[in-house]
Amino acid sequence: MAKHLARIHGTEEDKVNCPFYFKIGACRHADRCSRLHHRPAFSPTILIKHVYRHPVRLAELKQAATAGEAIVDREKALEEFLCFYEDMFLELSKYGPIEALHVCDNLGDHMIGHVYCKFMEEEDAADALQAMNGRFYDGRKMEVEFSPVTDFREARCRDFDEGSCARGGYCNFLHVKPLPMCLIRSLEDDAQYDRRRVDDERRDKEREEKRARKKEKRKRRDGRDRDRDDRRRSRKSRRSRSGSRSRTRSRSRSRSRSRSGSYSGSD
Numbered sequence: 001m002a003k004h005l006a007r008i009h010g011t012e013e014d015k016v017n018c019p020f021y022f023k024i025g026a027c028r029h030a031d032r033c034s035r036l037h038h039r040p041a042f043s044p045t046i047l048i049k050h051v052y053r054h055p056v057r058l059a060e061l062k063q064a065a066t067a068g069e070a071i072v073d074r075e076k077a078l079e080e081f082l083c084f085y086e087d088m089f090l091e092l093s094k095y096g097p098i099e100a101l102h103v104c105d106n107l108g109d110h111m112i113g114h115v116y117c118k119f120m121e122e123e124d125a126a127d128a129l130q131a132m133n134g135r136f137y138d139g140r141k142m143e144v145e146f147s148p149v150t151d152f153r154e155a156r157c158r159d160f161d162e163g164s165c166a167r168g169g170y171c172n173f174l175h176v177k178p179l180p181m182c183l184i185r186s187l188e189d190d191a192q193y194d195r196r197r198v199d200d201e202r203r204d205k206e207r208e209e210k211r212a213r214k215k216e217k218r219k220r221r222d223g224r225d226r227d228r229d230d231r232r233r234s235r236k237s238r239r240s241r242s243g244s245r246s247r248t249r250s251r252s253r254s255r256s257r258s259r260s261g262s263y264s265g266s267d
């Protein structure tokens, strides 16, 4: 029974868990879905919702505003997309090495503009989520959540990857915007360089702080030594002063005694 449940988990046969949410991390029924959307408490993958401004949606909005035609300037759209991708990649890389960064090309309301980022380490994903959720990007507040997607092969639309998805932008499987491989490689290099630089800077700062702390400690110790020496010296001088005083006192005493003696002698 348990084996059967494990086999059908997140598939069409599973009547409890939503297969779309399980595989793609997004379901068109959202909270109204009759099946469970089990949100993970931790995941190496985060989803930044609707953060990419899809050019088709932008053109539609413009068309609605101007009553003109919805035309997408493909060249401009590609350039903007590459800039966006670079931005996201470098920002997210600050939290750790990225295993995959995918931008959705889907047009459905439940997927449009989604960005998936899978980190090598789960803790890095948690750091990124905490830092980015609620922050603004391009004038919009980012909504970030852990995604159940860890295997993009399950989430991606195979037909789209082969260039033949009949459902187009409204397909419910992930249409990953294609990218030139050379861009990803150069971004990985940049990110690695940046991370190393940040690490070096942090190490330098730590070293400097350590040095400053040591210096401060030495200063305090020297100050203490000086105080101690001062105290010792003042004690010594007090002792020597009191010593000479007692000596003078005893001397005067002996003098008075001798004087009294002479007095008595003279009597």
Ligand SMILES: [Zn+2]
Pocket (backbone or CB within 6 Å): 018, 019, 020, 021, 027, 028, 029, 030, 033, 034, 035, 036, 037
């Ligand atoms: Zn669902």
Ligand SMILES: [Zn+2]
Pocket (backbone or CB within 6 Å): 157, 158, 159, 160, 165, 166, 167, 168, 171, 172, 173, 175
């Ligand atoms: Zn598709």
